[in-house]
Amino acid sequence: MRRDASLPINDPNEQTNRAVFSTNQAVLHPLSQAVKAATPGPIHDRLHDLNANLQEPRIFANDILQGRLNAAVTTLGRFITNSSIGIGGLFDVATLGGLPRQSGDFGQTLFVWGVSEGPYMVLPYWGPSTTRDALGTIVDTVGDPIGWTLGQRFGWGVTVGTGLLDASVRLSELKEAEDVSIDFYAFLRSAYYQQRRADLREALGLPPEVESPATTPPATTPPARTPPARRPPR
Numbered sequence: 007m008r009r010d011a012s013l014p015i016n017d018p019n020e021q022t023n024r025a026v027f028s029t030n031q032a033v034l035h036p037l038s039q040a041v042k043a044a045t046p047g048p049i050h051d052r053l054h055d056l057n058a059n060l061q062e063p064r065i066f067a068n069d070i071l072q073g074r075l076n077a078a079v080t081t082l083g084r085f086i087t088n089s090s091i092g093i094g095g096l097f098d099v100a101t102l103g104g105l106p107r108q109s110g111d112f113g114q115t116l117f118v119w120g121v122s123e124g125p126y127m128v129l130p131y132w133g134p135s136t137t138r139d140a141l142g143t144i145v146d147t148v149g150d151p152i153g154w155t156l157g158q159r160f161g162w163g164v165t166v167g168t169g170l171l172d173a174s175v176r177l178s179e180l181k182e183a184e185d186v187s188i189d190f191y192a193f194l195r196s197a198y199y200q201q202r203r204a205d206l207r208e209a210l211g212l213p214p215e216v217e218s219p220a221t222t223p224p225a226t227t228p229p230a231r232t233p234p235a236r237r238p239p240r
Contacts (some may be wrong), residue, residue: 011205016136017126017195026128027191034131035171041170050097056105056170059088059095063151072118072209077108084108096138112149113142114209126195131166134198 017023041051045059062085071077084100084107092099101107116138117123124137132143187193207213 025130038170068110071115112145113139
């Protein structure tokens with residue numbers, strides 16, 4: 007079994023990735039802003055919680071495949087609680103009740119099974135990924151039990167619509183970082199790798215250890231203390 011989640015940056019196709027990154031920025035930013043402007047905040051919050059609840063069966067399945075039984079039990083409890091008391095998942099009452107959201111995707115599962123990450127890549131719409139995580143995204147999307155139960159069109163509609171709304175919030179949070187970054191592509195790539203390493207460590211039952219620069223403000227260095235002047239000898 008893996009003991010840690012070493013994840014060095016590996017970006018041999020950087021030129022292509024930068025082109026996809028620029029396209030995502032050019033297309034998704036105005037589109038997400040338009041969706042945000044047309045969707046009142048309270049409706050966005052309810053759609054966000056609904057989409058999160060629809061992801062719980064997929065998270066549960068991956069937690070089982072990873073052997074994380076405690077996480078699977080928590081996820082099942084969240085789904086039952088939010089689907090009933092939370093009115094079909096429109097409200098996340100499980101978190102308030104002490105059942106925090108768990109991670110669990112097929113990219114993590116492949117990692118636990120020993121599949122190497124492969125090179126870094128930027129996917130249209132989804133953004134930063136690796137070959138392993140891209141395959142995991144495909145499996146999670148096609149094999150989503152909610153999509154098969156309620157229909158792929160419904161699942162895709164909620165996922166894409168909510169994704170655009172969440173993207174608008176995320177882009178607003180990263181706007182300051184984008185304005186001050188010399189290379190925003192490299193900044194987001196580093197943030198992805200650090201956050202993903204934390205997710206993979208969680209899959210192994212290890213503490214996250216790594217904080218993402220995309221969400222962690224830079225540490226400020228305290229001003230140096232000036233030593234007191236020495237008195238001349240008498």
